Amino acid sequence: MEKTPGTDRAGAASLLDLYAPGAYASYEEFYEHFRIQVPADFNFGFDVVDEMARRAPAQKALVWCDDNGAEAAFTFADMQRASNRAARALTALGIRKGDVVMLILKRRYEFWFLAVALHKIGAVCIPATHLLTVKDVVYRNNAADIKLIVTVNDPAVMDCVDAAQAQSPSLVLKANVGADRPGWHNLTPELENGPDEFPRPIGAAATTNSDSLLLYFTSGTTGMPKMVRHNFTYPLGHILTAKYWQNVQAGGLHFTVADTGWAKAAWGKIYGQWICGSAVMVYDYDKFVPKKLLEVIARYGVTTFCAPPTILRYLIKEDLETFDLSKLAYCTVAGEPLNPEVYNQFLKKTGLRLMEGFGQTEVTVAIATYPWIAPKPGSMGKPSPGYEIHLLDDDGGPCEAGEEGQVAIFTGQRKPVGMFDGYHRDPELTAKVWHDGVYYTGDVAYRDEDGYFWFVGRADDCFKSSGYRIGPFEIESALLEHPAVLECAITAEPDPDRGLVVKATVVLTKNYTASEELVKTLQEHVKKVTAPYKYPRIVEFVSELPKTISGKIRRVEIRTNQE
16 A cells, blocks of 8 residues: 555556547547447456556555545555455455445445455445435345445444344344444454455356346435446446546546445446546545545646536635646536536636536436537536437427437447346336336436437426426526525425416525515526526525435425425
């Protein structure tokens, strides 16, 4: 383990020559000719981590720091040794191919050691957030037959797991990093000093491309979480994400803001980035402070950056000129729709364009603003190669330009590399959203005359008022442009005359207080910014919005509370 942070792009290695060779002069050429070469029995641990360790052992793989001043940097050779030690420790506990293991490790660097180790063993990895309640842990344990949970050294998290174990027959093992606790295994001694060789399994113990690599419990805005199953080819799908959307460079340092419990970490903190030879930046913090995050970007020389609009809304309020962002060359945004005001302010303050992308836990980046096309603020961009995307109306027919419809991925000719296999143990739900060669994403969008896609909202969140179809995003974007609005959610409320009317649930910024005058001000603002019929006839002020544990607004809860 090295203690010197930073990166060096000179002569940096990558594996793109193995899995996605080729250069492209235009988006059209890229969409038509890009292909990912999928080898038989691909295993990210051996075929990427160990191969990078062989090609460029001293090349940076991970740069880590926390809020207490600690820092560390790991080369690919370090990652090979650390993952081998972790694999040895896990197999000593009895973990074998096919066993299900949940990792609740926040942003600790041990997450990368253990995730790669599970891939090498062939065990199924479930990344999870530390925000889970006892009920959440019990549900996951029993839904997936989890055998082992590995946590951070946090008494609250370990107490939660202990409380859940009594109701979880499959959970027979508990481990953590850094703590000695009765009934728990402290993995730290083995991670630091264990044997650093782990031979690739052969025969029945070897992994195949169709084996389960990851299970993600989606924090949906309705219903219980779904188990999204990805196989061993999933990391290859993120070549699109890292190289062609995030534009990472070999020897660079990429920073995606995400906890390891979310699928966004798979998008931006391990798979595609390491295949492309880029190191990943990990900032381990408990409370988001915009100034501290900007200091990390400046201090470590981050070259590419990805964050959700929520984070960027806070960053643009800082005095960005006081931070040395000279190495920052490319910025992407995803996780929720991008409001044009955020795009414009970020461009004004940094000179960098925010390149938006769209995807789900079930897929990789399916639509994006790729380097060859000019961004249109608020647009997701154009379809990724390998993804045949159409917009379908309520009857399943194709939509014309400007007409709103559900985003559908056609898989009859080929399934995109990195797309999920289905919902684990739920064939009925899988068949409901994916049938006749079409996967229905549940997201509504429209396509303009130039082929750009524009997000409207989740299908469940769209509604009709006085005959007009309304999606929440455009109205929310309009409201967010007003300085009084910190957060907002648009829903429909029953009305005897119009059937449904637009309701805005608003969290105010600290300099504003709720009043009838402010209601009228916000209504007039929306009328000026967007179509007048879309203005919220009802405005409710609240202290906070109901959200999922991943931060997505639960509009269904707002609708339920008003019934």
